[in-house]
Amino acid sequence: MNKSEELLLLKGINKKFGPVQILYDVDLSIYKGKVHALMGSNGAGKSTLMKIIAGDYTLDSGTIHLDNQLININSPGEAKSHGISVIHQELNLVKELTVSENIYLGKELTIGFGNFINSKKKALSKTKEIINKYNIQLDPLKKVKDLSIGEQQLVEILKAVSEESKVLIMDEPTAALSAEETKQLFKVITSLKSKGIGIIYISHRLDEIQEICDYVYILRDGRNVSEGLINHFSNERIIEEMVGSQIDNIFPSSDRKKGDELLRVEKIQNNILRSISFSLYEGEIIGIFGLIGAGQSEILNVLFGTKKKADGNIYVKNKLAKISSPIDAKKLGLAYVTENRKEEGLLLELGSEENMVLPSMGKFSSLGIKKQSLIKKVANDYKETLKIKLASISQPVKNLSGGNQQKVILGKWLLTGPEIILLSEPTRGIDVGARVEIYKLLDQLANESRKGIIMASSDADEVIGVSDRIFVVFEGEIIAEIDKSEATRERLMEFASGAKYLKEGV
Structure with a gap:
């Protein structure tokens, strides 16, 4: 790609959590008006890298440049001030407020000069401008609770572009969308590209990657392993690079x-x-x-x-x-592995061993006292059987990748017999590697x-x-x-x- 169009450059990014190294000298370049797929198996370092860009984590070493200027990102607020926005899998919207109220929530003073009524009117006017600019079919006066998941996703995008974003990170944006809603989202992404916004697109759906992305970066075990124009990468090659071997x-x-x-x-x-x-x-x-x-x-x-x-x-x-x-x-x-892992399947602050034994606690306690050594043994056995990647079975499950969280839920219910x-x-x-393991387990x-x-x-x-x-x-x-x-x-x-x-x- 044209170096003069480079928007964001990450060079030599390293990150450790305690003694565990997560990222090793990772490089990433984001270009204006391009969609960049960030691929990797669960635990490859994608989430950590994105959280560094978004200001949730600070890097240990390495540099970040925006528009050829060295910048520091030490908080989400700093990331936003540099024009970096994130659209998370879990949408962050107030359901009882309208589309325009959500987009400008917390920014009323800057658009309304201190007058609440002026702020609402100005928010509505500016929302209409953005909707027209990006050709999005959305009623700004409609309450978010009355929108489909796909429409709510569009509200999150409007929130981001209302802040004059230069870089937009999309984390599994189509995970809960229908085929028609995905088509609408892709039209919006094409519009965002035409305005020069650089997009980082994280998804495990390979057909989507081929359709909407221009460039692909692949991480494995915290390291860059491959990158290039998407038309040089077949689905088979992407899978091989992600897992480090061929999957027949x-x-x-x-x-x-x-x-x-x-x-x-x-x-x-x-x-x-x-x-x-x-x-x-x-x-x-x-x-x-x-x-x-x-x-x-x-x-x-x-x-x-x-x-x-x-x-x-x-x-x-x-x-x-x-x-x-x-x-x-x-x-x-009967056992039920719910689709809503984080809200219905797990207690995120607890470790994997505590989550696993919750439905079977009668087997692991006596007179109200937990049999801690037995719990640890069983949890470690399931960690090996299900190939759960984690530093410790006491590590809070909120810090695990989606695939490893899903395996903890499977272990939890398998323990009930x-x-x-x-x-x-x-x-x-x-990701595809974790999918293969889950499919084998089900078989x-x-x-x-x-x-x-x-x-x-x-x-x-x-x-x-x-x-x-x-x-x-x-x-x-x-x-x-x-x-x-x-x-x-x-x-x-x-x-x-x-x-x-x-x-x-x-």
């Missing part, structure tokens, strides 16, 4: 044989679901596929007792099951341990690659059952979008 097949290829019926669902429904029926067998993985919001996660929530059903029956091993709460479900041998495992979006925001649990597994996912490739049978959900109803041998991405999407369903008048 992302999905396991074992020929599983199903056994006796474990679970039967008969015509369950509520305000979202409509007459859901299916069976799950020993040694089987069922995929429930649908676009985001179609109802696939709702099915798992009803099965695990976190949501109520209005009608219908659930049978576990041919016995009518009363599931009114997760406690009921757990007693019946379940026969039926429910997973919602199990690899969302997880082993079904094939060798004879568990029954239900996986709800909006990733068509994942559902096809892992499942034995696939149920497609559209507007809260199962409208197709497809055997793995007959499943294609196109066929799943045709049903999931409603095109085939409406055409045939099902």
